[in-house]
Amino acid sequence: MLRHVQMTQGFPNCIGIGVLGYDGVARAHIHGYTRIRDVFGPEAPLPRLVSVCGRSQDKLTKAALRYGFEKYTSDWMDLISDDEVKVIDNCAPNNLHSEVCIEAARHGKHILCEKPLGRNAEESKRMLEAVQKAGVKHMVSFNYRFVPAVMLAKELIDAGKLGKIYHFRARYCDDSLVNPETPFAWRMDKELAGSGVVGDLGSHIIDLARFLVGEFKAVSAMATTFIPERPLREEKGKRGKVTTEDAFTATVEFQNGAIGTLEASGFCPGRKNFNTFEINGSKGTIIFDLERLNELEVYLDDSSEPTVNGFRRVMTTDPSHPFCRYWWPTGHIIGWEHTFIHEIYHFLRCIKDGEDVGPIGATFEDGYKCAVICDALLASAESHQKVDIS
Ligand SMILES: NC(=O)c1ccc[n+]([C@@H]2O[C@H](COP(=O)([O-])OP(=O)(O)OC[C@H]3O[C@@H](n4cnc5c(N)ncnc54)[C@H](O)[C@@H]3O)[C@@H](O)[C@H]2O)c1
Structure with a gap:
């Protein structure tokens, strides 16, 4: 029928x-x-x-x-x-x-x-x-909160498997700006973008730092613009003034006593979407790299097996890993676009079921707190002073 x-x-x-x-x-x-x-x-x-x-x-x-x-x-x-x-x-x-x-x-x-x-x-x-x-x-x-490996990292940290967190070290690097002939775009105009790599790539690693480690206490940063002018797409022969930063490096203090470094740049030949972090705690370390997003490197201090203790590379595609039971058989990897499927599903489900978007999803409050840190990084780079996050 x-x-x-x-x-x-x-x-x-x-x-x-x-x-x-x-x-x-x-x-x-x-x-x-x-x-x-x-x-x-x-x-x-x-x-x-x-x-x-x-x-x-x-x-x-x-x-x-x-x-x-x-x-x-x-x-x-x-x-x-x-x-x-x-x-x-x-x-x-x-x-x-x-x-x-x-x-x-x-x-x-x-x-x-x-x-x-x-x-x-x-x-x-x-x-x-x-x-x-x-x-x-x-x-x-x-x-990036919705990458299964990142969610697994959060689960390990929240369960205390890494012990007390001492360090968060993150870099978000690509080579999108290294060619001086790369044309001027809205991201290079402070009026349109607000900031350069700080808001564009830096905001992602700041959010991951807050998601995984906790709130910031203070930042010290330096930022620079390597190529001050770029060819204009619309007007042949003319160049536009770049008013945003091309790269930044920062040291950060967290409220829980951890310290860390953040870096973002479009001037790293060979790096394509190198969004990576390492977190060291009293009982272990985890390392993530977006260019290998189906993996999480984990070191857990295991003194019962000292001769074979070391880093393990965990394929985060098992049905027991976050979101993975909805996907393919274990080992059948997923990609960048799938993070948006997870994120959008989470948001629509919160609307449908009246649930809270946070703490898994980033709310506008998270977006605001991230913006406070971005502003502080830029203020620190400008003043050459440490800036407290109030
Ligand atoms: N989460 C991520 O991984 C990620 C990746 C890339 C970009 N972004 C963010 O997404 C946003 C867009 O970046 P993008 O790289 O996709 O930019 P883009 O320039 O490639 O695309 C912008 C889109 O906005 C539309 N648009 C621009 N002005 C408009 C107007 N006045 N009225 C209607 N539509 C207009 C354009 O038609 C285009 O479809 C930025 O805020 C960027 O930071 C996030």
Whole structure:
């Protein structure tokens, strides 16, 4: 007997999604929405791709057709005022985070916003106040929390397996800026981006530091811009002034007594997405590298077997590892895009079941606290002074 399944309107768990952006990271988000039910099963929330917003009509039409959005618009207010949109997913450049999110909150939309939350702490605070006032769910897309190996690291630390944490050492390096002819982009304009690698790559490792080790107490940093001008894409022969930092290095103190270092740079030839951290505690060490995201290196002090004690490389693909029971047989690895599927599933489930986004997901409060630290790093680099995190 032929039966029809009603897949969208009227489906009890269906949540209307409006996405700002379709290129860049927005692609990973949209991919996430399309995979939720496939991965998490028929009880998972069902995202409905209602509307997509971008700047060029031609590209928008193509994006809507490519992903199956019902509507498209070049005016983000259309997205926000659409009654069928319940979630605004803000994947726009940083200068469009605060205005869009604050307006979306006023319209009662739940919000997933890309990192960094605002261009600075002041902007981020206003965003936090807006979502709190509106009583909507909010999450910042710190997707690296949702790597199974990172979640396993958190489980080990929270269970006390590493003992007292002494060190957090993180680097986020790539070679995206090393060629002086790499064209000028919005990320190099302080007005649009707020900061350079501090907000772009640094915010990720700051969030991981807070997620895994705890709150910051103070920072000391230096930052620099190696290439002060870049060719403009639109005006041949002309160059634009780079007003953001290309690289930073910082030492940090945590409230629990741990100390650490943070570094981010686009000037590291050969490094592609080298987001790595090492955490040392009184009873062990863990090492993570995003370029090998299915693995966690673990050293646990085991004096009963001193001759063979050493680091072990754990493949974090076992059904017992976070999120992995939803995926493939053990050893069948996952990739960067899957972190967004996990993150989006978590957010939609919190909306559907009325659960808290934190402490697993990063809330706007986490985004604000991260922005305070980003501002402190920049202030320290400017003043050559240690800056306390208040
Ligand atoms: N979580 C991550 O791993 C990750 C990775 C990359 C980027 N990001 C963040 O995502 C955001 C976007 O970065 P990106 O690299 O994807 O940028 P991008 O420039 O590649 O894409 C930006 C998108 O925003 C749209 N847009 C820009 N201005 C608009 C306007 N006025 N109206 C409507 N749409 C507009 C563009 O059409 C485009 O689709 C940034 O905040 C960035 O920090 C996060």
